[in-house]
Amino acid sequence: MSSRRRSSRVGARLKRGGRAVGLCLAIGLLGYFSGMAAGTGAVGHLSVLGYSTETVDEIGLSVAFNVVGAGGTALSYLIIRRNGFDRAFAVDFLRIRRPNWWDLAWIFLGLVGAFVVLVGYQQIVDLIEPLGGSEGTTHSGIEAGREYPALLLLGIPLALLLTGPGEELLFRGVLQSRLKETFPTVVAVGLTGLVFGAIHLPVYAGTEPSAVIVSLGTVTTLGLYFGTLYELSGTLVVPALIHGCFNATVYLTNYLTYA
Template identity: 30%
Template sequence: MNDRYAQTVGFVVAGVGLAAAFLDWTPAPALAAQAAGGFAGAALLAFAARRHGSGPAWLDYAATAASAGLALAAAAGILDVSGALSAGPLVALFAGLGAVAAGAAAVAGVEKSGVRARERRTVVAVVASLAALVFGGLLASVAVAFLPEDPLVTVPVNTAVASAGYGIAGVAFVQWFDGGIDVSKPGRRDVAVAGVGVVAIFALHLAMNAVVTVFSLPQSTHGLVETAKAHPGILPPLAVVSLLFIGPGEELLARNGVQKYLYGSYSRYAAVAAASLVFTGSHVLAYTATGVPPGAVLVTLSRVFVVSLVLGVTYERTDDLFAPVVVHGVYDAVQFMLAYAAFS
């Protein structure tokens, strides 16, 4: 019999979302705060009914949908902010995402032990990713300290060494949970999945470009691209670095490490989504700069999440790093070369 722990978690998190609706949302529109409050209230009631066993099972779906509405309302509020972001929409966004996760667990009938396992593994995955970022950054800073102060040299080397650091951290993490490194001679299926992944990731890239254009959404750019505007010569080396270091290093950590670790408590596709959220979070600093509107950062991180889903699915389909490494490396390399053509 279901112990309704997931509904209890959802009830608490939805309550946080409701409280967030009464925080300061300035300069976000009042309508976004009102919508967030409405969705949070609906989620709270649905979770409460299921928590006490007095409502039908479809209320789990209703609670999850209302939680998604809370997250979307918060995102809409953030999109409209051009200056400093107040606490209200940010808290509401995280509460909405947390309530969606709780709702999904409730729909799947995951009991307390399973939910707690998801919580623990998610925290460990986040900590491992943060540790990898710090390790890679420190390794790169040591490497460039011995190089001449020329961006054409320091930027590619910094990126390559940092990515190698992420890969090393990924190997250490995999060894820690005894997951095994998923590298083998690629077969026809691996090549086919990689090919489909490349097509899919660029198709989604074009689709997201269209959405951004049609709705006039703001975007932020990667710190490397900002540097390349003044020094476009760094981009061809970065394209090579993408194939040899960025793809292998980041995928070893994000997929073979984080995603595979999350298989231990999530379903495989839920692990793809959860690992993609962790991967997206690890890119926050890369797209955040002084003066960049919060909405632009949110749109860009949403795109990173979609890209990560493709990479996660290619790994899930093959249980091997070949496909995600190829797709990731090719995607980044093409982006760098397109930027080079634009800036030169």
């Protein structure tokens, strides 16, 4: 094979990879901004109707963000790609199936593993300067819940029913599956984890850059973990339920601590 032909193939491969990454970044950003817009609109309407309280606003924001932002963006991609909703394609592309006993084992062990990964990550951070000893900044939702503990209890069903399934549908189901069509599995998992971490930047924005970096590293590491579980289990149900149970456990422990 001539060097010109090899260069041409490498260039085409890089171009195809660049398009895939750009598309996934655009989808991720669309999910975030459409969710924020829908959440802001929902909270505004609730306020006009006279239902504006911390708890009600949190419900409106969470439902709008996950249903419209995550779910709506994922569904829009599936519809646009097939020029209409193709149920068989969506099920196959997203790798959705009825859970079996092995999946339940994956979910239990995977949830335990998520906290092991979290502890391991923090131990590594403690060894790195200038990040050593940093615990990161608090998620804005957890921070609000510490001030209004009822929000933490409210966050448990929302995490199980909306946040876990919604975020996994968009990031692992759509973005990782799309990247896997262009890149090797390991690269697709890594790129999706990076996008997942970057999209969470607004909720961790704080005054200490090192704390923000640590927090984004936590989210990215968990994103890599969820992506790995998605590939190993072969079904979106596993990371969706583990993600939801993980968030719900965090809400519960914060409630028991700060209520």
